[in-house]
Amino acid sequence: MKLISEKRELTSRLFRISAPLISILVALFVAGFLLMAAGVNPLLAYLEIFRESLGSVYGLSETLVKTTPLIFASLGVSLAFRMQIWNIGAEGQIYMGACGATAVALFSGIENHSLMITAMFLAAFLFGGLWGGVAGVLRARWQVNEVIVTLLMNYIAILGVDYLIYGPWKDPKGFNFPLTAQFSEAARLSEYFDTRFHSGFFLALFCALLMYLFMERTVWGYEIKVIGSNPKAARYAGMRTGLAIFAVLFLSGAVAGIAGFSEVAGLQHRLQHGLSPGYGYTAIIIAWLAKRSAFGVVIVSFLMGVLLVGGDSLQLSWQLPIAFVYAFQGLILFFLLASDFFIHNRLRLIRGGQHA
Amino acid sequence: MSNLLQIKNIRKTFPGVVALDTISLSIARGEIHTLLGENGAGKSTLMNVLTGLYRPDRGEILLDGVSIQLNSPRDSLAMGIGMVHQHFMLVSAHTVFENILLALEGVPNFYSRRTYRQKVQKVLDAFELDLDLDSPVWKLSIGAQQWIELIKLLVRDCRLLILDEPTAVLTPQESARLFQVLTRLRDQGKSILFISHKMREVMEISDRVTVLKKGRSLVSLSRGEYDESRLASLMIGEDQIPMWIKPACKYEQLALEIKNLSARNDRGLADLDNFNMKLYRGQILGVAGVAGNGQKALAEVLTGLKEASSGRILAEGRDITNSTARSSYIAGIAHIPEDRKSIGIAPDMTVGDNLIMKNFASRAFRRWIFQDRAAIRRNASAKINEFAIKAGPDGNPVRYLSGGNIQKVIIARELSEKPAVLVALYPTRGLDIGSAEYVHKVIIDGANQGMSTILISEDLDELLKLSDQIVVMFRGRLVGCVDPQATTREEIGLLMSGEVQS
Numbered sequence: 001m002k003l004i005s006e007k008r009e010l011t012s013r014l015f016r017i018s019a020p021l022i023s024i025l026v027a028l029f030v031a032g033f034l035l036m037a038a039g040v041n042p043l044l045a046y047l048e049i050f051r052e053s054l055g056s057v058y059g060l061s062e063t064l065v066k067t068t069p070l071i072f073a074s075l076g077v078s079l080a081f082r083m084q085i086w087n088i089g090a091e092g093q094i095y096m097g098a099c100g101a102t103a104v105a106l107f108s109g110i111e112n113h114s115l116m117i118t119a120m121f122l123a124a125f126l127f128g129g130l131w132g133g134v135a136g137v138l139r140a141r142w143q144v145n146e147v148i149v150t151l152l153m154n155y156i157a158i159l160g161v162d163y164l165i166y167g168p169w170k171d172p173k174g175f176n177f178p179l180t181a182q183f184s185e186a187a188r189l190s191e192y193f194d195t196r197f198h199s200g201f202f203l204a205l206f207c208a209l210l211m212y213l214f215m216e217r218t219v220w221g222y223e224i225k226v227i228g229s230n231p232k233a234a235r236y237a238g239m240r241t242g243l244a245i246f247a248v249l250f251l252s253g254a255v256a257g258i259a260g261f262s263e264v265a266g267l268q269h270r271l272q273h274g275l276s277p278g279y280g281y282t283a284i285i286i287a288w289l290a291k292r293s294a295f296g297v298v299i300v301s302f303l304m305g306v307l308l309v310g311g312d313s314l315q316l317s318w319q320l321p322i323a324f325v326y327a328f329q330g331l332i333l334f335f336l337l338a339s340d341f342f343i344h345n346r347l348r349l350i351r352g353g354q355h356a
Numbered sequence: 357m358s359n360l361l362q363i364k365n366i367r368k369t370f371p372g373v374v375a376l377d378t379i380s381l382s383i384a385r386g387e388i389h390t391l392l393g394e395n396g397a398g399k400s401t402l403m404n405v406l407t408g409l410y411r412p413d414r415g416e417i418l419l420d421g422v423s424i425q426l427n428s429p430r431d432s433l434a435m436g437i438g439m440v441h442q443h444f445m446l447v448s449a450h451t452v453f454e455n456i457l458l459a460l461e462g463v464p465n466f467y468s469r470r471t472y473r474q475k476v477q478k479v480l481d482a483f484e485l486d487l488d489l490d491s492p493v494w495k496l497s498i499g500a501q502q503w504i505e506l507i508k509l510l511v512r513d514c515r516l517l518i519l520d521e522p523t524a525v526l527t528p529q530e531s532a533r534l535f536q537v538l539t540r541l542r543d544q545g546k547s548i549l550f551i552s553h554k555m556r557e558v559m560e561i562s563d564r565v566t567v568l569k570k571g572r573s574l575v576s577l578s579r580g581e582y583d584e585s586r587l588a589s590l591m592i593g594e595d596q597i598p599m600w601i602k603p604a605c606k607y608e609q610l611a612l613e614i615k616n617l618s619a620r621n622d623r624g625l626a627d628l629d630n631f632n633m634k635l636y637r638g639q640i641l642g643v644a645g646v647a648g649n650g651q652k653a654l655a656e657v658l659t660g661l662k663e664a665s666s667g668r669i670l671a672e673g674r675d676i677t678n679s680t681a682r683s684s685y686i687a688g689i690a691h692i693p694e695d696r697k698s699i700g701i702a703p704d705m706t707v708g709d710n711l712i713m714k715n716f717a718s719r720a721f722r723r724w725i726f727q728d729r730a731a732i733r734r735n736a737s738a739k740i741n742e743f744a745i746k747a748g749p750d751g752n753p754v755r756y757l758s759g760g761n762i763q764k765v766i767i768a769r770e771l772s773e774k775p776a777v778l779v780a781l782y783p784t785r786g787l788d789i790g791s792a793e794y795v796h797k798v799i800i801d802g803a804n805q806g807m808s809t810i811l812i813s814e815d816l817d818e819l820l821k822l823s824d825q826i827v828v829m830f831r832g833r834l835v836g837c838v839d840p841q842a843t844t845r846e847e848i849g850l851l852m853s854g855e856v857q858s
Contacts (some may be wrong), residue, residue, distance in 0.1 A: 217727060218725045218726055219716060
C-alpha cells in the first residue's frame with residue numbers, strides 16, 4: 001500500500017473559496033498545541049483575542065490602527081504579484097516612505113496643514129517608489145532577481161533610518177532615545193473618538209478602491225495582467241515589458257511607502273526605531289491570502305489586525321511572547337500553501353498487488 | 357498476430373468536456389499502428405492515458421492480456437511503453453550519452469562508463485545511426501535530437517513506442533530514414549503507435565489505422581482496407597472542406613524587399629546570413645527548410661522581435677531596417693508565431709482579452725485610460741462567430757481551448773487590423789485537417805485582397821498547394837527558389853539538406 005498524489009482536473013468552487021478559511025482553522029488548531037505547551041487554554045486565548053480586538057471601541061480602534069499600514073503595504077505587494085514580480089521589500093519601503101515624510105515634516109517649515117500633509121504624502125510616495133524602483137531597474141535592464149534585491153534593501157533602509165535617528169535627526173530634547181523630534185500639529189493626520197484611530201485608514205480604503213480600478217479597469221492594468229500571464233506573449237504583442245517591470249516595482253514600493261507616511265503622520269508623529277514591527281513581511285502573507293483582489297487585501301488585513309491586537313493582549317494576560325503571533329502567521333501561510341497543493345492535487349491510497 | 361496492448365472502452369472526462377468517450381483498439385506485436393483524427397478527437401488524451409499521465413474514468417488497458425494500471429510515466433516505462441514527445445525532453449547542456457544514461461533505470465551511483473557506452477553504442481550500430489555520443493545536445497540538429505529520444509526508449513527495451521508527429525521537424529530525407537528504422541523495429545517485433553496528420557505518410561507506413569472522432573474510436577482498418585479519401589472522409593465526417601480559388605500573383609507591386617540581411621543568435625552564430633528575398637503584393641511566398649535554419653530569425657527580424665546585425669529591409673521602397681519608421685511599419689505586419697502557446701497567448705486571460713492583445717491601446721477599446729469592456733466583449737463575440745472559434749463559456753481562460761482553437765484566436769487577432777504583410781510560422785502545425793483548411797482559406801482570402809504572406813512551413817504539401825513561389829533556407833541562407841508548379845518534392849528536399857544550390 002502506498003500514498004500517491006495525482007493531479008486534480010476538477011476543483012469544486014466551494015473548496016477553492018473555502019480553502020483559505022480552512023487553512024486558517026487548521027492553523028488555529030495547530031497553534032492550539034503551542035498555546036497548550038505554554039500552559040494556556042487555547043479556547044480561552046482565542047476568545048481573548050477576539051474580545052480584545054473587537055469587543056470594545058478601544059479594541060476596534062486599535063485593530064483598525066494596525067490594519068491601516070497593512071492595507072497599504074499589502075496593496076503594494078499584491079500589485080507586483082499580479083505581474084509575477086515578487087516584491088519582498090515592503091518593509092524597507094515602509095521605512096523609506098516614513099523617512100521621506102519625516103524629512104518634509106521636520107525640515108520643510110510648511111505651516112499650512114493640507115499643504116504639509118500633501119507634501120509629506122508625496123515625499124513618502126517618491127521615497128518608497130524609488131526604493132522599489134531600484135529593484136525594478138536592476139530587474140528590467142540586467143535581469144537581477146528582484147526577490148534578492150528587495151529583500152536586502154530592507155536592511156539598508158532599516159539601518160539607514162536607524163543611522164538618522166541615532167545621529168543627525170535625533171531629538172536633542174529626547175533624553176538620548178533613538179527618535180526624532182515630535183511633528184508639529186500641521187504634520188499630523190486627524191484622529192477620532194479620542195483614540196489613536198486616524199484618517200490614514202480612510203486613505204487606505206480609498207487606495208484599495210483606486211487599486212481595484214487600476215487593475216481591473218484601466219489599460220495599464222490589462223497590460224500588467226498580460227505580462228503576468230505570459231511575458232513572452234506581451235513582448236510579442238509589442239508591450240514594453242522592461243518599462244512595465246520598472247513602473248510596477250516603483251508603484252509597488254510607492255504604495256508601501258504610503259504606509260510609512262500614514263504611520264508617522266497619523267500615529268507616531270515622529271520617526272523612531274522599530275517604526276514597523278514587520279508589517280512589510282506580514283503584507284506578503286496578506287497579499288498571498290487575498291489572491292488577486294484589492295478588496296480581499298482589505299479584509300485579510302483586517303483579520304491580521306485582529307490577530308496582532310489580540311496577540312498583544314495575550315502578552316499582557318498570559319505573558320505569552322509576541323513571537324506566538326508570528327508563529328501563528330507562519331502557520332497560516334504554511335497551511336495556505338498546503339491548501340494550494342490540495343486544490344490542484346488529491347491524495348489516493350493505492351493498495352499493493354497489481355503494481356509496486 | 358497476437359495483441360500486445362488492448363484498450364477497452366476507455367473513457368476520460370474533464371470538467372465539462374468528454375475528452376475520450378469510448379475508445380477501444382488493440383495493437384499487435386510487430387505492427388505500426390497509426391492514430392488518425394482531428395484536433396480534439398482525443399489523440400493527445402489517449403497518449404497521456406497510455407503514458408500514465410492521466411487515469412481513465414472507466415475502461416481497461418490490457419498488456420499481454422493482463423489488466424494493468426498506469427499511475428505515472430514511470431509505471432508506463434516499467435511496462436515497456438515509451439513515447440517520443442513532440443517537444444523533446446532533453447537536457448540541452450548535457451551530452452548525448454548523458455541524456456541517454458538519464459533514461460536508464462538502475463544505473464548505480466558509481467557506474468562503469470564503458471559498459472554503458474558499449475550498451476548504447478550497440479543500439480546505435482544496430483540501426484546504423486551516426487551520432488556523436490560526446491556532443492552536447494544543443495549542438496545537434498532537431499532531427500538528431502529526435503534520434504536521441506528514440507534511442508532512450510530502445511536502450512530501455514520498450515516494447516511499445518509511441519511517436520507523436522515525429523516527422524513534423526524532419527526533412528523528407530530524414531523522414532524516410534526514420535521510416536526505415538521504424539519498419540526495421542517493427543520487423544523485430546516492436547509495436548509502434550504512430551501519430552501524424554500527413555496523409556501521405558500514413559498511407560506509406562501504417563499496417564493498421566484507427567480513426568478517432570470526437571473521443572470515439574470509429575474504426576480500425578488494416579492495410580488494403582483504406583485509401584486516402586476513405587480515411588479523410590472518416591476523419592472529417594460530414595464537415596465540409598471549404599472551397600477556394602487561388603489567384604495567380606501578378607508580381608507588380610513590391611511589398612517587401614530584403615537585402616543582404618544578417619542576424620546573429622545568442623551564441624554569436626549567424627541565424628540569418630546574407631539573406632535576400634523579394635515579396636510582392638498579394639503574393640504567397642513559401643519558405644521551406646528544416647526547422648532551425650533561420651526561418652524563426654527571419655520572422656523575428658521582420659516583426660521587430662530581433663535586431664538585424666546588417667543588411668536592409670525595404671517596405672514599398674522605404675528603408676525600414678532600423679529606424680523609427682520600422683516600428684510603425686511593423687505594427688502593420690501580422691505574425692503567427694511558431695510556438696503559439698508560449699508566445700501567442702496570455703493563457704490565464706479570457707478569449708476576449710487575448711483578441712485585443714495587439715491593439716488594446718487603440719481608441720476602439722479604450723476610453724481615456726479605461727478599457728471599454730463593452731467594446732471588448734462585442735469584438736470577442738464578433739471574432740468568435742467569424743472564425744468559428746469554440747471558445748466555451750464567457751470568460752473562459754484561453755488555455756482551456758484546444759490547439760486549433762487557440763490558433764484561430766491568434767489568427768483572428770493578427771488579421772483584425774487588415775495587415776499588409778502576414779508572417780506565418782508553421783501556421784497549421786498540429787492542426788487537424790478541418791482547421792488547417794480554414795487557415796489556408798484565410799491566407800488565400802487575404803492574398804485576394806492584396807495581403808502578402810510569408811508562409812514558413814515544414815509541410816511540403818501545404819507549401820506546394822498555397823505558394824506562388826517557394827524559397828528554401830539552409831543555415832540562414834537562401835539556397836534556392838523554385839516554382840511550385842514545376843518542382844518536385846525531391847528537389848526541395850535536396851535543397852533543404854543543403855546539398856545542392858539552385
